[in-house]
Amino acid sequence: MVSTLLARYPFFEPAREEVAERADQLVDVVDDEVLGRAEERVTMALREGTTGDVGIPDGVPAHVELFSYPVARAVVSIVDEHPVTRRYAWAESVTARDRFRDDLSEEEKRRRSDKRDAKTAGGDGRRAVFNDVVDEFGLEVRREDDGVSMEVGDFLELASGMSDEEWKLVNREVTDGWVRVTRDDVLELSREAVRERVADGLPLFVPEEARDAVAPAVENVREVVADADITTEIDRVEETEFPPCMKTLLAEIREGEHLEHHSRFAITSFLTNIGMETDEIIETYEVNPGFGEEVTRYQTDHIRGDTGPTEYTCPSCSTMVTYGDCRNKDELCETISHPLGYYRKRLEALDDEEGDGGEDDEEGGDEDGQE
Structure with missing residues (x-):
């Protein structure tokens, strides 16, 4: 059984390890269900700017959701259009952020109900908690009585990709190398960390056997690219x-x-x-x-x-x-x-x-x- 936590966050390191343990090569995880969900991930990214709902889509087994992620990355790599790669990485990060928020709202409900503490709440692997998110990306974050602070280096590294004024350091309270943030700020910065991780290495080298296995999805995605006016690169000024x-x-x-x-x-x-x-x-x-x-x-x-x-x-x-x-x-x-x-x-x-x-x-x- 694949845990729901890994299925919801397939870019987490334990999820990568899970896939590696279950398959020697990418083609081993490709079946009709996985390929269909992988194609859906990419087409939703191009059309809607997301790769799924806050929960795993109805009727999709956890292992299909998990395996569809590396297969989707393979499809994007074969299509190999820069705008497609950017949109896909962005959409995965938006979906992740929304799932983080959903999980943390559940964590907050549990904390308020005093049924169990936050650390134990994530133990079943079905919901992420705040520490899961910051630990996964190695973020230095500390909780304080009246809020949250982030180490300035981590903040600057991730906020450099944000264009709004609120992410400029001059507009933040900084004390002894720590930047004042909110929990939602941390999730938004974690979204940027997800985007960077998803985009890392794309396009990937995809072996010929795997190319053949995912060819139907690649063809359909290319049709979506054409229909949606998603332009390919032009490198010519006339x-x-x-x-x-x-x-x-x-x-x-x-x-x-x-x-x-x-x-x-x-x-x-x-x-x-x-x-x-x-x-x-x-x-x-x-x-x-x-x-x-x-x-x-x-x-x-x-x-x-x-x-x-x-x-x-x-x-x-x-x-x-x-x-x-x-x-x-x-x-x-x-x-x-x-x-x-x-x-x-x-x-x-x-x-x-x-x-x-x-x-x-x-x-x-x-x-x-x-x-």
């Missing part, structure tokens, strides 16, 4: 092929016009999505009167995902319309739903023209607006 909206915003920056926040986000995220480096984007903004290098660098790195858990994709066409950033539409705009879709089609057409020696090439094909 300004002449930019969609009209991005050409317009870029021109306004260079002309020194003030851009609203939503407009700055749109053009900056687009430029990061197509592979432009932060320094290049900073150079683009330098001519703008509102330019500030430190702020621009921080915002660009945050959008890129370098200083936070999420790599942002530029807004869809419908969002651009909502904020008034959809301007100078052309005929191709009528056939797509996302600026990156426009850019891809223009690059494909450009490549076709170059391949045909410059002959005219129509923008035909299946223009359904999907990435």
